[in-house]
Each structure stands twice: as structure tokens, then as C-alpha cells.
Amino acid sequence: MSDTAITAGSLPAPKAENAVAWGFSRAQFAALTAMIVFLAVAPFVLYPVFIMKLLCFALFALAFNLLIGYVGLLSFGHAAYFGMGGYIAGYSAKALGLSPELGILAGGVVAGLLGAVFGWVAIRRQGIYFAMITLALAQMVYFFCVQAPFTGGEDGIQAIPRGSFLGVVPLDRDMAMYWLVAGIFLGAFLLIHRIVHSPFGQVLKAIRENEPRTISLGYKTDQYKLVAFILSTALAGVAGATKSLVFGIATLTDVHWAMSGEVVLMTLVGGLGTTFGPVIGAAVIVTMQNYLAELGAWVTVIQGVIFVACVLAFRRGIIGELGNLLKVKL
Template sequence: MSGHHPTTPLTPTARPHSAAAVIRKGLLLVVLVLLLAAPFLVYPIFAMKLLCFALFAASFNLLLGYTGLLSFGHAAFFGGAAYFTAHAAKVWGLTPELALVVGVAGASALGLVFGLLAIRRQGIYFAMITLALSQMFFFFCLQARFTHGEDGIQSVPRGALFGLINLSGNYAMYYFVLAVFLIGVGIIYRFVNSPFGMILKSIRENEQRAVSLGLSAAQYKLGAFVMSAALAGLAGGLKALVFQFATLTDVGWQMSGEVILMSLLGGIGTIIGPMVGAGLVVTLQNVLATSEFPVTVITGLVFMVCVMVFRRGILGEFYASRLGRKLGFGLPG
């Protein structure tokens, strides 16, 4: 949708100072090594769950951070794609990569429908509309035959990648998940730094001016919405393959709330922040999973604390801190 636009990027992003650049590169290397070694350090299923939710949070943040649109219905794309992928892998017998394609295509189609309806209203209404639409999709999943209601789709085969590489072992599966995750993050990075991403930022900062430059704000927003839905779908489909089931939990409003929390906690508008937030939230859930104490009390409290005193999130606060500025990170664009 973008490519052919006559305008060049409105503001080139400032080059980071050298300290920040060096730190970034160093950290990136450390993280890559950790990601490669992860299944030998922690339980592989847990590592895969982290990656799925990190991708989900990053895709959500693509919308909120770069267009300012708060979607309260991203569970529909995440959980919907989980159902589509699971159905494609189990009933149609597709290989995992093709099942993922089915999931992403379904999530994109849902995103297009939701987006066309929701971008007719702004701000707070946008949040309520996406929430209502995702609740509608929840009831659809509750009653539709292929989702198997309360049971969900169980024992989904992981299959063989390209029909060749058997993914039933956790190590093989982990590296497949990691590859998909890296591709997803790469797409997000590329998207954010493309002319399309720049235009989105300009619309977020000053919509009237962007419109007066001849940009169709609504179309760009819709494009970002579908893109975000597709990537959320990629994360959801991947999760269905990892855990080998798709259930109603993934389409419920609680899931939409969780992904908002991940982004808010990590730092809205930064690429890394939401992934850090996802890691923290998933770890927290795992720690509390065995106790009687309901996780929602903690997540609710974290929500309130974030909104009251911590609105930039962990990474945002660091970037804005004296140390962060000294090192040249500056405020995230």
C-alpha cells in the first residue's frame, strides 16, 4: 500500500550516539547467543512460550506504539489464528509452515473486518469497538463446530517442517519457533523503519498535517491494523503448534488485556520493550501458576502501578533516564 507514495520519509530518525550503538550491538549479540542456548538453559516449552508471547506483544505494539490506536481485541487474532492453524494441521493434515500460513491468512482477514469497522471511530471508542468485536468472535468460537467449544482443538500434530524435518521433539521445535520469531521481529523492524512506518508516526503525531500532505490517514491506519493482526496471528498459530492445542483461553478478553499489559510494562513504542514485558508477565504467570492466589490480582495491580507512575514502561523509563540519555539512547521514536 505504501511504496508508490510520492513523499519521502518525513523525519529521518536521529543517529544514536556511539555508546548507545555499541551497547545495542553488544546486547543484541548476547541476546542472540542466549536465544540459541535457551532450550539447554530452561525448559524448552517455557522458552517457546516466551517467544510466542514476545512476538504477540511486539505485534500489538506495532499498532499502539506507532499509530496510537489501542486495540482491546487482539486476542481474536492471536486465538483465532491458533484455531485456524490447529484445524489446518490436524484436520487438513497440512505441514506446520503451511498451517501457519493458514493461521496468518485467517488473522489478516479478521483484522481487515475489525479494522474496517473500528477505524470509523477514534481513541476510546476504538478500544471499546475492538473489545466488543473480539467478544463477538469469542462467542462464535464457543459455538462454531470446528473449534469444539469448551474442549478446544486437542492433540494437534506438530508435523514435519516442509514434510522433511520432524518437529515432534522439543529441541527441533524450539529452533523452528526461534526462526519464525526472528522472521516476525525482522518484519516488524523493517516495517517500522520503512516509509510506511514513518508515515504512521507522522499520522500519530499530527493527523491533520499528514492529511493535508495528501496522505490517507484511514488507509494507513487500516494497513497497520491488518499488519498487526497478521503478526499476532503468526504468534498465535505458533503457540497452537507448540502446545498442540487451541482453546477458548486464547480468544478471551483476558488475553487482550494481557498483551496490553506486556506492552505497557515493557514500554509502548519501543521494539524491545513489549518483548521484555512479555517475558516478565509470562514468567510471573508461571511462578504463580501453582499457588492458590489468582494471577489477575497481581496483573491488575501491575496495571494500576504502570498507569499511575510508570507510563513509559521499563525500557521507556531507561531511555528517558539520565543514564539512558547520557549513553545516547534518547526517547524512542
């Protein structure tokens, strides 16, 4: 299987699970420490709104990677859950006047419910069919969002208030919002790490490597896949919900298929099935979009070229290649 599998499963397996703490290897723990330091320092050095955008997309890519990297399922419609999470959070904050934490929670829950229904349908087929089905279902959500009254159609939901966290801490200042976003990101990152390293996560990896064999061992793989799908979609919803509160806007862009493609690209660039890859991939793509924004449609061309280059020559992604170079698992 080694070089043919969709994930970076071709990495040299660590000789022993030399975990330092919470299932992180020494190298991963060092990387985690670096990431936390970055989170603490970044808003004082860089523009906080930019970092928040980056973290929202990093969380989105992490959620997506939970499926592609650890179960081997390529969902080509994750924008549906990301965008729906954004709409729900925006609607609850603006029209219902809910506090931000409830809005984000609602975004995650609704996206997860949507994921439960869609996942239940999509896991009936495997491989490329799974990708096509998730893409088609996401397109259905897109058309629903174009027509549904609560999304505001072409205008989207605008001027979403950030509100006060727990009704106490007003989030209008970017720095206050930043700490909330950083907290959500870090919490979700650790949660995903925990899921992947749980017995449940081990079964997911077994499904990725060899599903028939996992079935023969007595695991009901469909149930595992569905739960993984729901977790992934709920976290994608949280990411979208957080993003809509940060920018005060929820639009059709976030449910469009191009967004589904972007999250695939971020994860691919960073490294499929790596712990830190999606974060790095999201950082690279978001930064690129930021600097190249004035190029207009050329951004699409560049993204396409990166896709092609990654698939042809660079399948492990940045973190996968780095890990391979340093002979550690990141």
C-alpha cells in the first residue's frame, strides 16, 4: 500500500510510540509548543484579524483532514458545513440575539446534524463515488442557501454583531475576539488529536488501511465512518461559525464548491494525514490569497497549478516532506 494510499501513510513509522504527553511524540510536542507560543505572540506582531482568518481556515482544514487523513474518505463538499455553520451563527447572533458562544455552538450542531444526514447517504458508496456524492449534496445546500429566506440570498447576512462572550466580555475589540478564536482553535486541535489517538481513532485508521479486513475483524465500519463524518462536519461548522462572527458576514462564497476545493488544497499542501499539516497548509494558502488578491482570477490559476504540482510531485505536503526529512512524524 505504502506509496499508493491517499494519505501520507508512507511515512516511516515511529520506532516506538515515544509519546511525551497526551499522545504527542517529542517532535510533535515541540511543534505544539511552538504553535502555542505563536498563538500568544502573533496578535502583537501581526494583524489580529488576519490571524483569526487563518485560524478559522486552519480549523476547517483540520476538520477536513480528520476524514481524508485518518479514514481515507475524500469529502468534496465540506463547504456546505462550513458555510451552513456560518449562516446559523450569523442568524442566531443577528436575528435571534444569541450570545457568540451559543451561536458558534449552534453552528457546529446544525452542521453536525446536516453531516449526519448527508453522511448516512454518502457512506453507501466508497472512493470516488463518495467524493462525487458529497460534492452533489453540497451543491444542493448551495442552491438551498441561494433561495432560503434566512440566508439573505445573494446579499448574505451582513453586519453580524460579535456580542459579548458569556454575556460578560464584549468582543468588539479585535484582541478580545482573537483570544476566543485562538481558544476555540486550540481546543479543537487538541480534541482532534485526542480523537485520532483514541481506540476509536485506531479503528478509523484501520478502515483507511484496509476496510474489508476491519469488517472481518468484527467492526461495523459504516458506524465508525458515520461518527467520524459527523465529528468532521460539526467541527467544520464551528470553523465557519467562528469566521462569520469574526468578519460579521456570512455569504454564499462559504457554501460554494470552490470553498470545498480550497480546503482540499490547504490540507493537501500541508500534508494529508499529518497532525500539523492542515494548519501550515491553511496558513500558506490564506497568506497567498492575501498577497495575491489583486491578481483576480490568476489566484484560481495559481491554486490549480499548486494542486497539480502537489499531486504529481509533492504528495506528502509540506509537513509530510519535512517529517520525512527529519525522520519524525509531525
